[in-house]
Amino acid sequence: MIAPYLPFFAGALVLAVLGPRFRVPVLLGAPVAGALSLAALDPDSAWTLHFFGMELTPLRVDGLSRLFGWLFHLAALLAALFSLHLRERVQHVAALAYVGAALGAVFAGDLLTLFVFWELMALSSVCLVWARRSPRALRAGMRYLLAHIVSGVLLLAGALVYLRTEGSLAFGEIGADSIAGWLLLAAFGIKCAFPFVHNWLTDAYPEATPTGTVYLCMFTTKVAVYALARGFPGTELLVYVGMAMTCFPIFYAVIENDLRRVLAYSMINQIGFMVCGIGIGTSLALAGAVAHAFNDVIFKGLLMMSMGAVLHMTGRINGSDLGGLYRSMPKTTVLCIVGAASISAFPLFSGFVSKSLVMSAAAGEGYTWVWLGLLFASAGVFHHAGIKIPFFAFFAHDSGIRTTDPPGNMLLAMTVAAALCVAIGCAPGLLYALVPFEIAYAPYTASHVLAQTQLLFFSALAFLWLRLSGLYPPELHSVNLDVEWVYRRFLPDALRRCAPALRDLDARLRSAALALLAGGARHLHETHGPEGPLGRSWSTRAAVAVVVLLLGAYVGVLVL
Numbered sequence: 001m002i003a004p005y006l007p008f009f010a011g012a013l014v015l016a017v018l019g020p021r022f023r024v025p026v027l028l029g030a031p032v033a034g035a036l037s038l039a040a041l042d043p044d045s046a047w048t049l050h051f052f053g054m055e056l057t058p059l060r061v062d063g064l065s066r067l068f069g070w071l072f073h074l075a076a077l078l079a080a081l082f083s084l085h086l087r088e089r090v091q092h093v094a095a096l097a098y099v100g101a102a103l104g105a106v107f108a109g110d111l112l113t114l115f116v117f118w119e120l121m122a123l124s125s126v127c128l129v130w131a132r133r134s135p136r137a138l139r140a141g142m143r144y145l146l147a148h149i150v151s152g153v154l155l156l157a158g159a160l161v162y163l164r165t166e167g168s169l170a171f172g173e174i175g176a177d178s179i180a181g182w183l184l185l186a187a188f189g190i191k192c193a194f195p196f197v198h199n200w201l202t203d204a205y206p207e208a209t210p211t212g213t214v215y216l217c218m219f220t221t222k223v224a225v226y227a228l229a230r231g232f233p234g235t236e237l238l239v240y241v242g243m244a245m246t247c248f249p250i251f252y253a254v255i256e257n258d259l260r261r262v263l264a265y266s267m268i269n270q271i272g273f274m275v276c277g278i279g280i281g282t283s284l285a286l287a288g289a290v291a292h293a294f295n296d297v298i299f300k301g302l303l304m305m306s307m308g309a310v311l312h313m314t315g316r317i318n319g320s321d322l323g324g325l326y327r328s329m330p331k332t333t334v335l336c337i338v339g340a341a342s343i344s345a346f347p348l349f350s351g352f353v354s355k356s357l358v359m360s361a362a363a364g365e366g367y368t369w370v371w372l373g374l375l376f377a378s379a380g381v382f383h384h385a386g387i388k389i390p391f392f393a394f395f396a397h398d399s400g401i402r403t404t405d406p407p408g409n410m411l412l413a414m415t416v417a418a419a420l421c422v423a424i425g426c427a428p429g430l431l432y433a434l435v436p437f438e439i440a441y442a443p444y445t446a447s448h449v450l451a452q453t454q455l456l457f458f459s460a461l462a463f464l465w466l467r468l469s470g471l472y473p474p475e476l477h478s479v480n481l482d483v484e485w486v487y488r489r490f491l492p493d494a495l496r497r498c499a500p501a502l503r504d505l506d507a508r509l510r511s512a513a514l515a516l517l518a519g520g521a522r523h524l525h526e527t528h529g530p531e532g533p534l535g536r537s538w539s540t541r542a543a544v545a546v547v548v549l550l551l552g553a554y555v556g557v558l559v560l
Contacts, residue, residue: 001041003059003107004069007033008076008100012093020087027080030096034103035073038066046109054169057109063436067290068106068226070434072099074420075218075297081413082305083211094127095215102219106226110169111159111184114227118155118191122148125220128212129204137207144204147197151190158183174231185232192224192275193268195244199484201268202252206260206317210308213260217267217304218297225274225293234281239362242279243373245272250380252482255473257318259389260307263300266343266385269377270296276374277358280365287437288357294431295350295424299342302417303389306336309406309414310393316401319392320475324401326394331405333394338418342425344386345378345452350421352452353428353443360441378452379459386456387463392475 011030015023043066047059061069076099086092101124104117122145129141162180163169174181193201201221205213232238249265256262270292277289309332310325311317326333338349345351355378362371405411424431432439466472481488 001045001047001059002037003047003104004034004038004041004073005100005103005107007031007037008096008103012096012100015089015096016093020089020092023087023092024084027084027092027096028077030099031073031077031080034076035070038069038073048109051112054112054163055110056113056169057171058104058113059107060109060171061107064226064230064290065106067294067434067436068222069103071222071294071297072103072106072219075099075301078298078301078305078413078417079211079215079218081416082214082308082410084409085407086211088131090127091131091209091212094124094131095212097124098128098215098219102223105223109171111155111162111171112169114171115152115155115159118187118223119149119152121220121223122152125216126204128215129208131209131212132207134207140204140207144200147190147200151187154183154187154190158187171230173233176232176235176237181232185235188224188227188231189241192221192228192271193245194241194275195248196483198245198268199482202261202264202482203484205264205267206258210312214301214304214308217263218301221267221271222293222297225271225278225289228275228278229286229290233278233286235279238275238279239367239370240279242272242274242276243370243377245269245275246377247272247373247380250377250384252480253380253384254388256480257320257475257477259317259319259322259393260304260311262319262384262389263303263307266303266381267296267300269381269385270300270343272377273355273358273374276370277361280358280361280367282361282365283438284357284364284441285361287432287435287439287441288354288359288361290437291357291431291435292351292354294434295342295354295421298417298420298424299339299350302339302414302421303336303343303385305410305414305417306332306339307389307393309410312410313403313406314401318475318477319388319396320477322393322399322401323396324394324398325403328401328403329394329405331411332414333390335411335414335418336390336394338421340386340390342421344382344456346456347425347444347449347452348422349425350431352425353431356443356448356452357439357441375455379455379462382456382459383463387460 007030011026014026041061043061043063045059045061046057048055048057050056079095079099083091083095098121101117101120105114105121108114108117126141126145126148129137129144131137158180159169161178161183162174165178165180174184176182176185190197190200205216208216228238246269249268253262253265253269256265274289274293274296277285277292307317310322310329313329314322314325316322342349342351345355359371359374359378362374428443463472
């Protein structure tokens with residue numbers, strides 16, 4: 001047996017040594033080899049080894065890990081297709097190592113192995129941000145890396161506490177009823193972009209390369225969703241955290257000008273549905289959470305690819321700078337609209353058959369206010385991702401940009417993703433068969449279709465009214481800050497205001513330290529200098545007397 005993540009690490013090593021001229025067979029061959037390895041693994045198989053008295057499981061296969069394993073291989077193949085035109089060693093090596101680490105985390109059967117792959121994901125993925133080679137990308141990458149290092153430290157601390165209290169490192173259902181559980185929940189929450197710790201995502205993803213953002217949007221947060229589904233199903237706190245995640249990004253996405261940052265906020269919105277389903281914890285809710293994670297990788301990847309193609313061909317990504325591209329990029333326009341329809345949960349598109357599972361579970365379990373929040377979020381995501389992204393990129397005003405559709409490999413990757421969005425939406429049984437939870441649900445009933453169609457219609461009507469009345473927020477060249485205002489504005493300003501007092505305190509401390517050192521030097525000179533009592537020459541009689549006194553004192557101490 002070969003672990004499915006090993007071909008990706010082998011591919012990264014090959015490209016690191018031989019260079020990008022072998023990128024096509026390696027980038028396409030690694031997902032195929034990994035998928036074949038996964039298909040050859042027996043269900044419920046595991047590898048175990050002993051390390052310093054601990055039992056580790058570097059490979060554990062069950063229904064949940066197998067689903068995410070197939071998903072990540074599919075995502076790796078799509079992202080590899082999209083990036084074949086690149087001839088840059090760093091990005092390809094980092095991407096393959098990143099995918100391998102994500103797969104390793106999914107198949108990890110113990111917390112220590114999970115920690116190793118968790119940190120490897122952070123180190124490899126930040127290279128996709130820094131590969132943009134701009135000052136903003138460098139700073140965003142540093143903040144990204146810091147957040148993920150904190151997540152890793154919390155994960156390691158939680159693992160050690162769990163080992164101390166439970167005597168095992170096995171990664172199963174943990175629950176938030178212990179110190180270890182809270183530490184692990186915090187670690188997973190940072191990587192899942194919980195509210196107040198989400199800015200690493202909206203900060204770094206828009207600054208990555210066009211292909212790097214595609215990889216980033218497919219793996220990191222989905223590994224965190226997997227970890228929550230594995231360790232914290234039925235934790236009610238996650239219901240309300242997830243509802244908050246679905247709602248608050250809508251307001252920032254509406255006023256955002258950078259279209260990739262709009263999609264970053266939209267990603268938090270979609271992850272909120274998954275987190276909410278995990279918190280509800282019923283079979284239907286968990287099925288909806290993992291099914292929506294599967295679909296989100298595809299349609300969010302498609303939207304990120306379409307915006308990456310726009311950036312690649314025009315060099316611009318702000319909504320205020322784009323518009324009218326449907327004339328020169330017609331294929332990209334159509335494919336982007338397919339992704340927009342999928343994320344908005346149009347009937348016959350993939351988002352409809354998974355998002356409705358979570359909402360039905362919330363309504364069925366009596367979470368009425370949560371269901372209303374999810375309903376509001378569903379309308380909001382259509383408003384900012386379903387309408388705003390294609391409208392401002394390809395329609396709106398004519399920006400005067402004349403270009404062409406992107407290279408063939410980019411179009412092929414987007415076409416495959418769009419076909420999957422339609423196929424899953426039209427035949428949801430294909431996806432439901434992979435989900436390791438029981439699904440007793442029919443998405444295409446008259447009430448479901450009619451309710452969703454009405455929701456989408458009135459959301460579109462609201463966008464049209466706001467646009468025609470001039471109330472829609474204008475697209476401005478600006479940087480919109482949310483929680484990151486604390487560390488990007490408040491703390492630097494506070495330090496600047498405190499600088500005079502800090503400089504005065506520093507000067508006082510330096511003066512006191514110098515005075516103390518000078519006094520010590522004078523004392524040493526007075527005592528040990530040429531004129532000091534310990535610096536003068538002593539007679540032999542006096543020296544012998546001192547030695548005898550010291551020897552007598554030593555003997556006296558021993559006797560006592």
